[in-house]
Amino acid sequence: MRLSLLVLSLMFSICVSAQNYNVRGEVSDSYGQALVGSTIQLGEYVTLTDLNGQFLFQSVPAGQHSFRISFIGYTSIEQELNVGSDLNLHFHLKDDNTLLDQVVISSKGVQTVRNTEKISNKELVEKFSGSLAKTLENIPGVNAMEIGAGASKPIIRGLGFNRVAVAENGAKQEGQQWGADHGLEIDAFSTEEVEVVKGVGAIEYGSDAIGGVIKINNEKVPEVHSFSGNATIFGKTVNDSYGASIQLKAREDKFFYKLKATAQDYGDYRVPTKEIYYLNTDIPIYGGRMKNTAGKNLALYAQVGYVDGKVKNVLSLSNVYDKSGFFPGSHGLPDISSVVDDGNHRNIGLPNQSVNHFKVTNNFSYDLTDNSKFSVLLSFQNNKRQESSLFHSHFDNQQAPTKDPNLELEFNLNTFDAAVKYEYLSPNNHKSTIGVQYTYQNNTIAGYGFLLPKFNRFGIGAFATHEHFVNERLTWEAGVRADYAEIHIKPFYDEVLYDYLRGNGHSHNFAADYAQRSHKTDKDFTSFNAMVGAKYDYTDKVKFAATFGTNFRFPTAIEMASNGVHHGAFRHEKGNSNLKPEQGVAVDFRASYDSDNFNTTLSPYAYFFSNYIFLKPSGKFSVLPDSGQIYEYSQSQAFISGFEWKVQQRFLQHFVFDGVFEYIYNRQISNGKKGNYPLPFSPPMNFFGELKYELNDWKVFKNTEAFVNGKWYAKQERIAQGESITPSSFSFGAGITSSIRVGNFEAKTSLVATNIFDRKILNHMSFYRPLEIPELGRSIQLMIQIPF
Numbered sequence: 001m002r003l004s005l006l007v008l009s010l011m012f013s014i015c016v017s018a019q020n021y022n023v024r025g026e027v028s029d030s031y032g033q034a035l036v037g038s039t040i041q042l043g044e045y046v047t048l049t050d051l052n053g054q055f056l057f058q059s060v061p062a063g064q065h066s067f068r069i070s071f072i073g074y075t076s077i078e079q080e081l082n083v084g085s086d087l088n089l090h091f092h093l094k095d096d097n098t099l100l101d102q103v104v105i106s107s108k109g110v111q112t113v114r115n116t117e118k119i120s121n122k123e124l125v126e127k128f129s130g131s132l133a134k135t136l137e138n139i140p141g142v143n144a145m146e147i148g149a150g151a152s153k154p155i156i157r158g159l160g161f162n163r164v165a166v167a168e169n170g171a172k173q174e175g176q177q178w179g180a181d182h183g184l185e186i187d188a189f190s191t192e193e194v195e196v197v198k199g200v201g202a203i204e205y206g207s208d209a210i211g212g213v214i215k216i217n218n219e220k221v222p223e224v225h226s227f228s229g230n231a232t233i234f235g236k237t238v239n240d241s242y243g244a245s246i247q248l249k250a251r252e253d254k255f256f257y258k259l260k261a262t263a264q265d266y267g268d269y270r271v272p273t274k275e276i277y278y279l280n281t282d283i284p285i286y287g288g289r290m291k292n293t294a295g296k297n298l299a300l301y302a303q304v305g306y307v308d309g310k311v312k313n314v315l316s317l318s319n320v321y322d323k324s325g326f327f328p329g330s331h332g333l334p335d336i337s338s339v340v341d342d343g344n345h346r347n348i349g350l351p352n353q354s355v356n357h358f359k360v361t362n363n364f365s366y367d368l369t370d371n372s373k374f375s376v377l378l379s380f381q382n383n384k385r386q387e388s389s390l391f392h393s394h395f396d397n398q399q400a401p402t403k404d405p406n407l408e409l410e411f412n413l414n415t416f417d418a419a420v421k422y423e424y425l426s427p428n429n430h431k432s433t434i435g436v437q438y439t440y441q442n443n444t445i446a447g448y449g450f451l452l453p454k455f456n457r458f459g460i461g462a463f464a465t466h467e468h469f470v471n472e473r474l475t476w477e478a479g480v481r482a483d484y485a486e487i488h489i490k491p492f493y494d495e496v497l498y499d500y501l502r503g504n505g506h507s508h509n510f511a512a513d514y515a516q517r518s519h520k521t522d523k524d525f526t527s528f529n530a531m532v533g534a535k536y537d538y539t540d541k542v543k544f545a546a547t548f549g550t551n552f553r554f555p556t557a558i559e560m561a562s563n564g565v566h567h568g569a570f571r572h573e574k575g576n577s578n579l580k581p582e583q584g585v586a587v588d589f590r591a592s593y594d595s596d597n598f599n600t601t602l603s604p605y606a607y608f609f610s611n612y613i614f615l616k617p618s619g620k621f622s623v624l625p626d627s628g629q630i631y632e633y634s635q636s637q638a639f640i641s642g643f644e645w646k647v648q649q650r651f652l653q654h655f656v657f658d659g660v661f662e663y664i665y666n667r668q669i670s671n672g673k674k675g676n677y678p679l680p681f682s683p684p685m686n687f688f689g690e691l692k693y694e695l696n697d698w699k700v701f702k703n704t705e706a707f708v709n710g711k712w713y714a715k716q717e718r719i720a721q722g723e724s725i726t727p728s729s730f731s732f733g734a735g736i737t738s739s740i741r742v743g744n745f746e747a748k749t750s751l752v753a754t755n756i757f758d759r760k761i762l763n764h765m766s767f768y769r770p771l772e773i774p775e776l777g778r779s780i781q782l783m784i785q786i787p788f
Helices: 002-018 096-107 119-124 495-503 508-515 557-561
Strands: 020-029 039-042 045-048 056-061 063-072 078-081 086-091 113-120 142-146 150-156 165-167 192-198 214-219 226-236 241-251 255-266 276-278 279-284 295-308 311-326 352-369 372-388 407-425 430-446 455-469 475-489 516-518 519-538 540-551 561-568 571-574 583-595 598-621 629-651 654-669 686-694 701-713 729-742 745-756 779-787
Touching: 020 039, 039 056, 056 557, 063 241, 113 119, 119 779, 142 214, 150 165, 455 557, 475 557, 508 516, 516 561, 519 557, 561 629
Parallel strands: 020 086, 165 214, 571 629
Antiparallel strands: 020 056, 039 045, 039 063, 063 078, 113 192, 142 150, 192 214, 226 241, 226 779, 241 255, 255 295, 276 279, 295 311, 311 352, 352 372, 372 407, 407 430, 430 455, 455 475, 475 519, 519 540, 540 583, 561 571, 583 598, 598 629, 629 654, 654 686, 686 701, 701 729, 729 745, 745 779
């Protein structure tokens, strides 16, 4: 009997040991967001999580197995796993702050096929420089075109304006169609994460994404059963600005909400110069301040979301309002008397501008299966911009309007976007995405001036991408896109201008031709594009990536139909209804080396355009008052190339050096008899370097860092028609950041100084470069953030 029991026991043990089981699980971050593509290793088996952050190992032998979960930017989990039955596991990875500082914020190494850089909210707040575009300027390849003390436009590899798409929560930000002097109506403080995609790889965003995409993600889901927030106050000496921002977020089980608000008030900004030069006139700058450049802005943001297993829906509303003055010395004809100090540096007089951007976006996603997801985006935007100036009777026969007599220009743009997308991640590590997008726009105008007519525009695009994770070292990706768009421009006949020209002795035909400021225009455009790319990790330290593809951009309404004096641009701009879509090819390559204390990335690139659109001096002078030379939109073959080199070195334990070197070469290849000019607003060769020292914690001061930095720009002698040579410049900055902890109270502080020696620096990318207006003078900024 005992022998029989022993045999049965042995046979049972053998059966149990030979038993195989299924091990499945789910990986998410501390907020419950699925970490797609996490690497899961169980003994000798390796897999990646699917679109829902889930994984499955089938037929795993019973017994002890080493188990590891890893994902870039998060603390890995390593443990022994005892498999004795079917397992269903759930893991929440915590942010690895050290890794985030090195990888996510600094984008250490090549992580994806596409050339991307990520910036966290922490980095955005600590390095806030007055606007979102200016704050992103230290990313390799990114520059900012200054259009005032609190506004700027992003430039990526020398490509700006409508060649850089900005998308918030998946919806493209509209409002730049009206010209170069319009910034981004986005609150940097409420931005949770920014990803900059450079070059090829932005095929999902279609037109306006030639240079790249600035992707803003404000839909991070709060932790379950949580409530938190923070309050920030800040001030800056260069324009006596002060402001505050407050953010709240909470989540129960399935519902969450966020509330954000930022307000800022600033005075006339200081510049290190005594005069500027405008239309052959020296205009004094009294007291080193640009008169009437004061302003104020208010940004409100609200979001409510629902998360329940396979369903996620997020509704976001935002409203950004900004009002600021124009320097009167460069608005219309030069008038020295208008720039005399009025004794009030905070008033906003005439001329001025006000902008209001309202947006509502709804993102819905549904997990069809464990490996597929369907999502729908709906978005509405209203962009209203007004330029006001004391009615100055451009024409002798013009009477002031009875309503809003000082309203010179008004643009009111409504945009509706809809998009659907389907994603599928196959068990053998193939990821496919297809999508369809639709956009409709309607623009109306008002005011006693004229620059741009009414227009309607709609477009539809379809795209498909496929990504294959071949193995841990090799990934490739390909994509195609087809687009169709129509634009319908309304005619505009200016009877006041006709009477004015006839009264000045011009013929009927001449006056009638000028008075027809806009002709009825109906155009349609098509485009087909494709891209392919791959990344290869030669070793754990040496990595390569490359992309190649075509790109396109449809002409905007202002490029096709503008015809008037643009005081903000200091010239008469004239559109061209015969413009064709910009088309070109681009190649992007990256090589990186990463070690414990040193990392570097080199990124050469090249673009070729068959018909690049740009403003070209016509050589003809306008008869419109206060106008000068006519600048016409034209097209030319163009070539852009260059490289970005980024390096980071840690030494002597507490020191970290960061350096970014950029070089851009571009030119118009065919532009009439006098071709081969460089493209407008070309960034010169430049270098940014920063040396940081990490101090030991002392009493209440924690995580303290002190730094010094410098930015050098080479002399820009390669200039476009109508531009001036910009001399070389060098500016210095310094600062210190620290967390002050007293018991449970914590305050994150930063004190930063820029242009310490108050040098006169001309920025070739500045919108005010033609007026010899330099960069802002010495400035000290204090920021205090209190989380709760």
